[in-house]
Amino acid sequence: MKFELHTTFPSELESEWNALLTESVTHVPFLRFEYLSNWWQTRGGGEWPSYAQLVLITARENEKLSGIAPLFLAEHENRPSLLLLGSIEISDYLGVLVRPGDLPAFTTGLLNFLTTDPQVPSWQTLDLYNILDDSPVIPLLQNEAAQRGWKFTSQSTDHSPAIPLPGNWETYLAGIDKKQRHEIRRKIRRMEEAEAPSRWYVVSDPESLEDEINAFLELMAHDPEKEAFLTEEMVTAMTGTIEAAFKHGYLQLAFLEINGQKAAAYLNFDYLNRIWVYNSGLNREYNAYSPGWVLLGYLLQWANENQRESFDFMRGNEDYKYRFGAIDRFVHRVTLHR
Template sequence: MEFTLIQTPSEFDALAADWNALLAESVTNVPFLRHEYLRAWWSTLGGGEWPRAEHSLSGDLAIVAATENGQLAGIAPLFLTDNLEGQPALMLLGSLEISDYLDLIARPDDLPAFVGGLLDFLARSGPSAWRALDWYNLPETSPTLPLLRAEAGKRGWVFTQENFRPAISVPLPGDLEVYLASI
């Protein structure tokens, strides 16, 4: 996989169609990962959730896109900001309160190679200021979590997983008609 750092809104915008096409096949396909949602989130930093400096956003766009054979294979929708502890951290676009579920965007078969390659890329070529990957709102069932744990361990990095503010979900049976018939 070839990895590229996306740092400008115009580069972010150029990914829209391919982003949503990949999301449709991703391990986690939720509305909070759609390009238009995260683009709107970025333009307001979550409606003001992240404080703004006097004349600039409090964060830098740091999306990592991976391609394989000319096709988009993975997206880490990231931005660089100070985390809640004041450390420079790479966080998922959509963090913290506004979006219920976030994750990396990759097909199930591509996810292991994407996670390993992503961590290598960030260590080697990512934004130089980051000290932590501080990712909120990954679903507890996300296959990204055990892969992150394993890949962090290979590098001697500390991996911590905790429930911050769980989002409750209720699985519904079948389609809308089946659900309506059941109530």
């Protein structure tokens, strides 16, 4: 494999990049070209300084794109570290882009390139966050570290629960706790029988997208923690993410309206026949209607009826996720220290 360093984001690779992703050992929306390009422009919504350096490595074999290690260099925990683009806070799952059959050769070649190419900036630690616990990259990196005499660590950093969907709403309900099943049905029925008119919908009109994005961010800001999170840089990053997902056809931005007012919203990705739950907003003035639960119930019903395979809550172990039937898995932080 022939490896190449890119220090500016390679816009000419967009088609090849996303095509490779469809065959990659890790295929998640956070590794799409448009997502990571937007992330880098804002340095993760201000999570990283503007002087962080892009260290994006591509590998080709017989001119064909075989692998991408989307890395950047920054000072992290008092060490010059190479991290994955998307790290740490706003990208739930990360990794490298490479076909399964090319992974061993790519891993070895990448580490050789990172340590021998004179154009690669000096670094001490390869610090990879948000790697799914079943990633085949983890044991390969452990073996490479042992052969090179490097220190290797892999630690679970967060829960990442998901609901496997049976493809039928009633079958799904029958598979969760009886009390929870009753609560979902009761709250949806109460909403639908209330005097206040209600409706839920998924944004589909490009002409209204800007207004819908602003409405979603306003709902997020009803939560004091999320309001603090929504800095100017983060708003720019999230807006870019939503616009890109809409443009490429995998945005699921859903609202529940009560009396014509937006009461709850979910920002999801409808991608790879699964729903990826990215963020949410809630107007607490409507708490008596349990709008968050009701909208989540509608989305789960839709996902089942439309044969989605999974409803992925991604990072965080909030209790409601398990009450809706989620099964735990974990993301890891993998480090190689030279």
